[in-house]
Amino acid sequence: MKRRYFWLISILVSSLLLILTGCGHSQASHRHTKVLNIIGWSEYVPQNVLDDFTKETGIRINYISYSDPDQMLSKVLSSANGTYDMVLAPGMYVQTLQKLGRLEKLNKNKIPNYKNINSLALNKPYDRHNQYSSPYLGTVVGIAYNKKKVKNKITSYQDLLNPSLKNQLVTVEDSRAVVGCALMATGHKINDTSKPALKDASAYLKKLKPNIQIFDGASPKTPLINNQVSAGLVYGGEIALAIKNNPNINVVYPKEDIYFSYDVFMKLKKAPNGSNVEKFINYMLRPNVSVKFSKAFPYYNPNNKAVKLLPKDLRNNPAVMVPKTVLKRSQTVLDIGKNTSKIDEVWSNFKGNN
Amino acid sequence: MMEIPKNDFSTKFKKHTTPTNQPAHNSISEKISKWIQIIPISLWMLLLVVIPLMYVLVMSFMSRNYYGGIVYKFTLNNYVQVFNWQNLKIYGQSIWIGLMSTIICLLIAYPFALFTAQKGPIAKMILITLVIVPSVSNSLVRLFSWITLLRRTGVINTILEKIGFIKQPLAMVYNTGGIVLGMSYLLLMFMIIPIFNSLDRIDHDLIEAAEDLGASKWKILQEIVIPLSMPGVFAGCIMVFIPSLGYFFVSDVMGGGTSIMMGNLIENQFQVSRNWPFGAAISVMLIVLTMILLVLFQRRGGKMDDLG
Structure with missing residues (x-):
């Protein structure tokens, strides 16, 4: 008798789960003329x-x-x-x-x-x-920081390596953008996948890792808004929304080149x-x-x-309408074909190393 | 669908036959009805389990296409890559997090299951239903509510700071501890239910006999209850440990993505690195690991039925 109850419950739960997960996407229709x-x-x-x-x-x-x-x-x-x-x-x-x-x-x-x-x-x-x-x-990637919490002045990517920011950064979950910033931080072009360039970028990222608390691709504004982190490499639109919700947040564009897509x-x-x-x-x-x-x-x-x-x-708002002077030093990521795997390697070494 | 007329035919045919060859026809119709029972589930398993798994296996020996997908060219490179140092470290970390979660689940689940198993039938049903009910809501939503509780400016830190218990907010999330917490929370149910089932099945006469012979409660627990519940404990451990290796979203949400687990590694190959064959190779490794654990489980006398 007892076992029958559990059968019933487990059937009920699993069918509920099936219903919940079964809500699929609607397929694109072709029939309709317009x-x-x-x-x-x-x-x-x-x-x-x-x-x-x-x-x-x-x-x-x-x-x-x-x-x-x-x-x-x-x-x-x-x-x-x-x-x-x-x-x-x-x-x-x-x-x-x-x-x-x-x-x-x-x-x-x-x-x-x-x-x-x-x-x-x-x-x-x-x-x-x-x-x-x-x-x-x-989309631009800029540096967002909390005026109240970050005491030293931020003008460059190198300033993110400051030990006072240990475990204080949020970063977008985007390999091309973050590795791209590392390449530009070390004076290379964003699409450069040559050995010396990637070596420099890896060295930069290795130093950056201890300062990163969160990788967030979906909503990097959230930890900024609720003071979980004090700075980060974040998309412009997300920074704009963070500023709207938390007036202590500010945006700065590093003096090196910047990511723009x-x-x-x-x-x-x-x-x-x-x-x-x-x-x-x-x-x-x-x-x-x-x-x-x-x-x-x-x-x-x-x-x-x-x-x-x-x-x-x-x-x-400089997070939304990026100033022209900044746009002029922006770089665009391009399709680099096979070389993408080299960027991936740098990225997974960066994320996997603790 | 095609089998139904055949079946009709055989029953019609039966009416006109002499009693001497009836047993043979019986076995034919039995066979047919058996096939009717087996074919749908076999087709289902073939289409949705066997063929995809074979595809994963084949894919793991192919070369990658740089725009996602695969090139049909045989290679063993993916398996060489599986064992490189960087990846071994990731497996080590995953296994460590999996073990921690399993131990925490066990420590919470066993006393709870023991408590529940001693209750009356209605109380049992209510308690077990309460364990299952949260799983009806989306697990991501539940993880995000943990973050609201645990983050630096979250509910718990704010309260502790207000009452002067702590000066600095505690880092309870976006680290390995956060991952272990999220994992144990999501998988706890899979530990409680098998342990409860095995405890519930213990013959009460054994315990009464021990009591009559003057055994203490502790002695009964040690000599009867724990040994007899071991199959449930093993089943629970397997059902917590194995999924914990694959739940990549837990480390993304609760760990802030700063540590990569096996599940993340596989997910990355399909979503970010466009290296499907390598992703397939790690998946195959994970399946092999699961099989090894299941064989060990059976060797220790566990029944596959206990795993659900």
Whole structure:
């Protein structure tokens, strides 16, 4: 009798678990004539912006989200041509997807609002002639610090090595960004994978490790806001949100070069709803629409006309609108193919060593 | 689905046959009904367990594709990489954290199971249900609530500081201790239930006989209860230790990602490093390790049924 109870309970629990874990993703549909299938970052495009587009044009949007660009890559590569119409991903994926023959050129005549884009965001090495991509928002990695807790002045990456910051830093969980910062801290280029460069970067990271308390890719602002850490290498948008919630947080851009990457829209080859892609990009480049998503996700906005409409606290916030002088010393990560594994090796040695 | 008409046919056929060859037909229909019972579960296991595992095994001998996925070119490199010094250190650390979690779970679970096993049937059911109920909610949510409690400006530190018990906030999370705590918390249920089951199954007459013969409570525990509950203890240890090697999200959330465990290493190969074959090779190693532990468990007289 007793055993029967446990059978019952265990069946109940396991079926509940099955139900809970079984809530899968909705599949992109192809039947509907007016649809647009986008695969893009999770938590990056506000739902009301997408809804307004549907209201205006009658085009239904399936936004399939990913939390890691490599997830996106494997999804796009493993599904048939035409499953997704467009991608929202970091700029370096223009190179990757183009090399693999998955990209279609954008019809710029259908995107009159393309002229709103700041020239600093165009002609990037991953898309020299702006044929394949249109920038959405830009991500910088800056140093965030708590004015009350950090006494020494921070002006360079080297200042993060200060022993007074032991176990006091948060770092984004992003190998290219963090190893990139280490490369720039030691005077190398962000895409340099030569032996001496990586040796210098590893040496920098080895000294940095004792100061790191948390690696957080999802929400590095949280430990900053609740004073769990006193400084960190964090994305601009996250710093902006941290400042909003904790006025003691400040941002500083190191005097060396800095990491900067745009997330861009790309059109995939054989997109069944191809003509909707340009319509959508043009819509997203409208100043009033751009302001909406910029308010929700305070990353760098490359839309000249939208910036003028931004509320003052965003426009004058250096974590959001990175100053031009800083942007000029920014470096962009590129697809380095096989050499990625060298960066991975540096990264896992850095994370694995205690 | 195809078997059902066959079955109908055999029963119809049976009506027209003479009694002499009936046993043979019986065995045929028995066989068919057996197949009907076995085929669905076999197909299920084949499609969702055997084929994926074979794929992992094959993948672990292939070369990597730098954009994720694999190139079909045989290599043993992945297994060479499995045993490099950096990775061995990670396994060592994982095993250490796994052992600590297992010991903590055992120390908490045994007294609780002993207490529960002595209660009446309704109290037992309520207590065991209370153990299981938290697992209905998402484990990540539960881990994040631990962080709210334990972080530097969290509930516990704030209270301790207010009452003047501590001057500096205690570092209770974002370190190895945090990982062990999270792991023990999530896996405690898997330790309690097998131990409880084995304690519950002990014949009460044995204990009464010992009492009649004048054995002390401590003696009974030592000579009867603990030895008879050992299968449950082993089962619980295996059910806590093995998942602890793979729960990468615990070290990400509670450890702040500063230490890599076996699960993180595997996850990284698929999500970050795009080295699927190496990830597959570590997975194979983890499966082999699990098998070794299960064989040891059986050698010690454990029954596979106890593992659920």
